[in-house]
Amino acid sequence: MTFGAPSHRAADDRYEKLGEHRRASDSGLVLPVFSFGLWQKFGTDRPYATRRDIVLHAFDLGITHFDNANRYGPPxxxxxxxxGTVLRRDLAPYRDELVLSTKAxxxxxxSPYLKGGSRKSLLASLDHSLRDLGTDHVDIFYSHSPDLxxxxxxxxxxxVTAVRSGKARYAGISNYTPERAHEAAELLRRAGVPLLVHQPRYSIFDRTPExxxxxxxxxxxxxxxxxxxxLAQGLLTDKYLDGTIPPGARARDSAFLSPDAVDDTYRERATALDGIARRRGQSLAQLALQWALRxxxxTSALVGASSTWQLxxxxxxxxxxxxxxxxxxxxxxYGVHGTGSR
Structure with a gap:
């Protein structure tokens, strides 16, 4: 399949909109305070045009970091x-302004070669990701989870091989315990490839990193x-405050959020948090994001979106x-650790 000239011209004022960037600790790389994640709602079960509009709108708003993984879909x-299609058709002129990350x-x-932290699994997956993304490198390559x-x-x-080969600019890890993260950081430091970032889950209802x-x-x-x-898979929004689960909500169709999470205890706590947000003139989602960034x-909080309005x-x-x-x-x-974790 071939395409003509890129059909999207990025907003000239995109770097004035989001504004704040934060340095990834000891590195020279800065990231926008909000990064865009393609974890959910960016598979083939949703219209291409809708997904494209959201990604391009994110870039026009100043989001330059787009986070992916080999298993994100479905399928x-x-x-x-x-x-990769959006990059080729619309964002190719801006590749040097993008921070692209992926995980394996x-x-x-x-297959035993389609999982785990072996050299074969990780490096073969990276090669496959580069083909799918249509680029010769990603900026951050993560070990998605520890393989014991x-x-x-x-x-x-x-x-280290991924970085030294030029197929990745930086190394990252995700979902590691602090003990194993420290070991990984030490090993990477000795190899001359410092650990750039760790990607953990964190929200008002999940205080694990604290x-x-x-x-x-x-x-x-x-x-x-x-x-x-x-946003705790949407629990830190007004979506479930009335105790019902609306059509299309993650609690209906996601493996990562059970309908059982929307119980009376959750509603009581989320409603109280919503009251705090309202007294500040903001939504519960805005409060939750501001809280995480405090x-x-x-360095950055990953957000997804099902519409440009939501973004x-x-x-x-x-x-x-x-x-x-x-x-x-x-x-x-009211933000009790473990709320909604059933």
Whole structure:
């Protein structure tokens, strides 16, 4: 399939819209405070035109970091193939302005070579991702999750090879415990390829990086944090406050959020948090995003979107004044770790 000249001209004022960038800890790379994730809603089950409009709108708003993985879809690899088409048709002139990341290691199928942290699995997947994305390198290549059956030295060695070969600019890890993250950071440092970022889940309802010491470790070891699920799969929005699950909501069709999570305890806590947000003149989603970004160790928060309106709405979180100590204390009262985790 061939395409003509790129059909999208990026907004001239895109770098004035989002504004804030943060350095990925000890590196020279800065990332926008909001990055765009293609984890869900960017597979072949949704119209191409809708997905394209959202991605291009994100770039026009100043989002330059687009986060992918080999298993994102459905089906697996569909999100990378989609983004590769958009890159080729619309964003090719802006490739040097983009930070593209992808991951490998989570299962893609029954083959032992389509999962895990071995050199074969990681490096073969990276080659496949580059073909699907239509680029000769990604900017960040992640080990998607720890593989306890593979020596960490082998997994780290594959990341080092990816960087030294020029197929990736930086190395990252995701979903690692602090202990294993520290080991990986040390091994990468000795190899001369410092760990750029760790990608953990973090939200008002999931305080794991606060509780397990990951924030402190990131400061000590010199890597940044790109947090995902800051809206707790939609639980930190007004979508479920009335106790019902609307059509198309993730609690209906996602493997990552059970309908059982929308219980009376969740509703009581989320409604109280929504009240805090309303008193500030913002939505619960905007409050939740602002809350996640308050942490100095958070380099960027990953957001997704099912519409350009939703993206515009969420990015307005940056327009509100900082949370006060009193508001943070109230959020702690109702933002109980583990809420909605069933």
């Amino acid at each position: 697996a690899r569909a999100a990378e193939k989609f983004f 290691g989570n299962p893609l199928g029954p 059956c593979t020596p960490l030295e082998e997994t780290v060695g594959a990341l 509780l397990n010491g990951l924030f402190d470790l990131a400061a000590r070891d010199g890597f940044g944090l790109v947090v995902y699920s800051p 942490q100095p160790q958070v 515009d709405h969420n990015l307005k979180a940056l327009e509100f004044p900082p949370l006060t100590d009193e508001e943070l204390a109230l959020i702690d009262r």
